[in-house]
Amino acid sequence: MQLKWSDVTPKPLWLNRRQLIAGAATLLASPALARIEAAPSKYSSTEEPNSLEDISTYNNFYEFGTGKEDPAAYAGKLTVDPWSVVIDGMVDKPGSYDLADLVKDQPLEERIYRFRCVEAWAMVVPWIGFELAGLLNRVGVQPGARFVAFETLLRPEEMPGQSSPFIEWPYREGLRLDEAMHPLTILATGLYGEAMPKQNGAPIRLVVPWKYGFKSIKSIVRISLVDKMPQTTWNMLQPNEYGFYSNVNPHVDHPRWSQASERRIGAGLFGGRQDTLMFNGYEAEVASMYAGQDLAKDY
Numbered sequence: 001m002q003l004k005w006s007d008v009t010p011k012p013l014w015l016n017r018r019q020l021i022a023g024a025a026t027l028l029a030s031p032a033l034a035r036i037e038a039a040p041s042k043y044s045s046t047e048e049p050n051s052l053e054d055i056s057t058y059n060n061f062y063e064f065g066t067g068k069e070d071p072a073a074y075a076g077k078l079t080v081d082p083w084s085v086v087i088d089g090m091v092d093k094p095g096s097y098d099l100a101d102l103v104k105d106q107p108l109e110e111r112i113y114r115f116r117c118v119e120a121w122a123m124v125v126p127w128i129g130f131e132l133a134g135l136l137n138r139v140g141v142q143p144g145a146r147f148v149a150f151e152t153l154l155r156p157e158e159m160p161g162q163s164s165p166f167i168e169w170p171y172r173e174g175l176r177l178d179e180a181m182h183p184l185t186i187l188a189t190g191l192y193g194e195a196m197p198k199q200n201g202a203p204i205r206l207v208v209p210w211k212y213g214f215k216s217i218k219s220i221v222r223i224s225l226v227d228k229m230p231q232t233t234w235n236m237l238q239p240n241e242y243g244f245y246s247n248v249n250p251h252v253d254h255p256r257w258s259q260a261s262e263r264r265i266g267a268g269l270f271g272g273r274q275d276t277l278m279f280n281g282y283e284a285e286v287a288s289m290y291a292g293q294d295l296a297k298d299y
């Protein structure tokens with residue numbers, strides 16, 4: 001069995017020790033060891049996070065293949081520095097922003113979130129990130145904007161899965177503006193106190209914890225403020241199975257399987273099944289955004 005330091009250390013100490021280690025790593029001056037300092041968040045789940053091993057070896061990132069091990073095996077080739085993100089559409093300050101410029105001034109937090117994949121498995125991940133709202137406020141959202149569209153990098157030389165035409169690349173996702181501005185919605189640049197592993201969507205990805213995992217688009221290069229509901233990859237592929245909203249909902253099954261329960265990755269063959277919670281457990285925070293909507297129709 002592999003013991004993690006979080007297994008043997010009470011949580012508050014664990015965070016302090018992590019900050020100490022952050023200092024030590026800076027002294028060692030190896031960029032690979034650079035740790036990110038981030039404040040704890042009131043939005044964090046109190047559940048024990050999955051191991052770094054679980055989080056970084058069981059992935060969905062179809063740009064590197066459809067197998068769960070493919071991203072860890074093939075994402076190494078991806079160049080994540082330099083990286084820039086185009087912000088365009090209905091914003092006051094459109095442009096191509098270098099990643100360092102994009103994240104500067106955005107307060108980094110550690111957000112321990114439950115993460116529920118549409119395939120009915122779940123993890124708990126200690127992300128490092130900042131609220132998307134902070135960035136949107138900085139670039140200035142114009143009055144007519146109602147949705148935010150996101151796109152992943154298109155670079156088939158480094159992303160072997162993009163030579164398969166079953167997805168119309170680039171991978172794309174979207175949120176309604178109120179969902180994008182919600183404080184739970186973050187852009188994550190790391191996890192477990194370090195820069196984002198490539199297989200998890202380096203150098204910057206979205207995390208929307210009350211929606212199925214596929215909404216959490218990886219390796220983002222474009223964020224567009226638009227007035228119409230944008231196209232999204234899974235909805236384009238199978239519109240009867242994947243809608244625009246994709247809120248975690250145990251009462252609305254996927255046409256081919258139940259969404260009532262989930263398998264917690266890393267919990268072992270017999271211990272792992274638990275009931276899925278409405279909005280993945282974030283109902284108190286997000287349900288009001290959907291008041292008056294029929295969530296069986298707006299799935």
Ligand code: MTE
Nearest residue numbers: 059060061062117152171213214216217218
């Ligand atoms: N983003 C891109 N660009 N390509 C993908 O294939 N897969 C999605 C989402 N973001 C995907 C993506 C799906 S289906 C899931 S469940 C999560 O990423 C998985 O995130 P993780 O590998 O960090 O757990």
